[in-house]
Amino acid sequence: MNIGEIAKRAGVSRSTVSYALSGKRTVSEATRRRILRVIDEAGYRPNASARALAEGRTRTIALVIPPAGRRLTPIQLGFVASVVAAAGLHELDVLLSPSGGEHDRSFERIISGRRVDGVILMEVRLQDARAARLRESGLPFVAIGHTADAGTGCWVDLDYEGLIGNCVHHLADLGHRAIALINRPQEFLDSGYGPARRALDGFTAAAAARSLTATAICCPDDAMAGEACVENLLAAHPAITGIVTANEAALPGMERSLRRLGRAVPGQISITGVVGRHWAEEFHPPLTAADVPISDMADRAVGLLVERISSPAGPERHILLTPPISLRSSTAPPVQRAECDPALPSQGSHAECLTS
Amino acid sequence: MNIGEIAKRAGVSRSTVSYALSGKRTVSEATRRRILRVIDEAGYRPNASARALAEGRTRTIALVIPPAGRRLTPIQLGFVASVVAAAGLHELDVLLSPSGGEHDRSFERIISGRRVDGVILMEVRLQDARAARLRESGLPFVAIGHTADAGTGCWVDLDYEGLIGNCVHHLADLGHRAIALINRPQEFLDSGYGPARRALDGFTAAAAARSLTATAICCPDDAMAGEACVENLLAAHPAITGIVTANEAALPGMERSLRRLGRAVPGQISITGVVGRHWAEEFHPPLTAADVPISDMADRAVGLLVERISSPAGPERHILLTPPISLRSSTAPPVQRAECDPALPSQGSHAECLTS
DNA sequence: TTGTAAGCGTTATCAC
DNA sequence: GTGATAACGCTTACAA
Secondary structure: OOHHHHHHHHOOOHHHHHHHHHOOOOOOHHHHHHHHHHHHHHOOOOOHHHHHHHHOOOOEEEEEEOOOOOOOOHHHHHHHHHHHHHHHHOOOEEEEEEOOOOOOHHHHHHHHOOOOOEEEEOOOEOOOHHHHHHHHHOOOEEEEOOOOOOOOOEEEEEOHHHHHHHHHHHHHHHOOOEEEEEEOOHHHHHOOEHHHHHHHHHHHHHHHHOOOEEEEEEOOOOHHHHHHHHHHHHHHOOOOOEEEEOOHHHHHHHHHHHHHHOOOOOOOOEEEEEEEHHHHHHOOOOOEEEEEOHHHHHHHHHHHHHHHHHOOOOOOOEEEEOOOEEOOOOOOOOOOHHHOOOOOOOOOOOHHHHHO | OOHHHHHHHHOOOHHHHHHHHHOOOOOOHHHHHHHHHHHHHHOOOOOHHHHHHHHOOOOEEEEEEOOOOOOOOHHHHHHHHHHHHHHHHOOOEEEEEEOOOOOOHHHHHHHHOOOOOEEEEOOOEOOOHHHHHHHHHOOOEEEEOOOOOOOOOEEEEEOHHHHHHHHHHHHHHHOOOEEEEEEOOHHHHHOOEHHHHHHHHHHHHHHHHOOOEEEEEEOOOOHHHHHHHHHHHHHHOOOOOEEEEOOHHHHHHHHHHHHHHOOOOOOOOEEEEEEEHHHHHHOOOOOOEEEEOHHHHHHHHHHHHHHHHHOOOOOOOEEEEOOOEEOOOOOOOOOOHHHOOOOOOOOOOOHHHHHO
16 A cells, blocks of 8 residues: 555545645645545555655664673663653654674664664763764764763763762761772773763762772672672771762662671761662662663753754754752761671671661 | 766666675676775665665564563563664664554554564563554564464463473472462553463462462562562461562562561572573572573574564464573572571571571 | 666655 | 656666
């Protein structure tokens, strides 16, 4: 069933059918109705490929995600779902492209085959080959995260530097003097992953400004690693009373080790950081943290992209978000360590620690 | 840059360029080389829309996922990533369609606009409107999960009934007499979600076969709910020594409540079930469970779909997988409850429970 | 071994 | 207000 068949049945030309559907030319109410009835009866829908060829646009965008091998974090998953939802509001479909390395089949296929009108890039690195490739191709794109060259291109990002800095100040304000940062994995830092780098910078600068004793460590993106990290950290630096984390995937493990060590939160150890809201709420006790505004970021990214597609010559907009710290229950003023020695976790009940 | 321009520069006709690229007709080595060089210099790639229009196929498949509102579980996320990866191996791109309800814009747009060559349907219900719609459209599709009418359509699914049954038998073999099932949310059961239904059936049947005291409860898909469920369950049925779970998202909460209640795993409570491998490994202690073979299922689903696309008249294949239970450390023979009374969780150290 | 030309199903530009 | 008709860029008989 194609537009020609509809035209024949309705006794009009193909162009009239097309215009009756698009409204780009006035069609008499009578013929319009007739056409619509025929279309309805036949269950006709325009062929997307033909339309794309004729219009020169596909009504589709690509979402470039990290490759399947590297497990996606829940935050990333959230982005995928939110971007798809936001795109749907603009009648845009979403093509998924798992692309990490340089040699990428799917990415290249999508870009150079003109399969999409624009691209949303996730997990952008400070130096990003995909961003460079896209710039060269002239295809509109917006990044979630930004490259070292913040001035060019469209992007929406979180102000990790400021956010982590705020966390440090929050702990300092409560009276903590020795704090630690649990950052994303070491290889992220090494490979120039912006959030990891900026988290470290923000942590170091704020800690220096407040004259705090600061320890920054990297931690793989999973619970087991989080468990080990916290354990090692507290063994090596027993004076630490505050932790700020940029690693949400490590959170369940952190909770586990703290409990095993008999360190009450926030009684003996305060924890804060920047993580997805869901993780903050599932932490025990609920985590005082800067919540990553996932769907907000996705909406803005799609909005920026839609704007860019419709006017490619327009200004390149950047959106840097600094969500506030949501006060929940995981931070408090530090307490004297002597009250409950973590070196002896199994000595009788921990009641006095838990309630201190 | 289009095929005509390449033809002109190489001094041949457009068809020769096309054939040089597709190999569907022999082209002399000399002209072939010349064409390829020109293509390379110009950075030419065939336009996907034009090709789709001419060939009548889009080289794209759709992956229908639950809508954004309902948070995707990590297993579902795993499917998305794995399907995309598997599709890539077949040079297929993946269009994401978040579709749950009946009236779905994106789903309809993709199906009736012929945007894809085939569809993979996730989270199929026993009665599924999308499956019905697809059957009516004639578009090849394979479901992950199967409808009540198991005989028709292509699908790959887990044998939840058998799997949960195996878990029950495993506990019975160890000597457990009173067990419980932590199932997916109540509304899933009510709305005819196959895995929830079949899990319940398998549990009930196997428990009856072994003359066990069995309690089945539903639990929302999150940690906090898991915490409450286990707490209520053990309060209401103190005799329970074994739990089988079909709900991986509740696992972290279950772990938490068990620890708080002072019930050692597997010392006092054995836990098993069917969950994603990652969750089983992150549980504490590592969970003895039937691991959901996510990427295997995704590979098979894509394989089935590719086969169906190339020969739509072929047989409708079904794949029912029954992965084995991976023995880890969360099950053991039951122990006399009197040794460690859970009603008094804070009475001194729990050492004797933990090591029992 | 290669070229010509007829589609594929739309949209959009001209006429009337 | 409506109908021809030419793109859009590619694939693929059909000829040569």
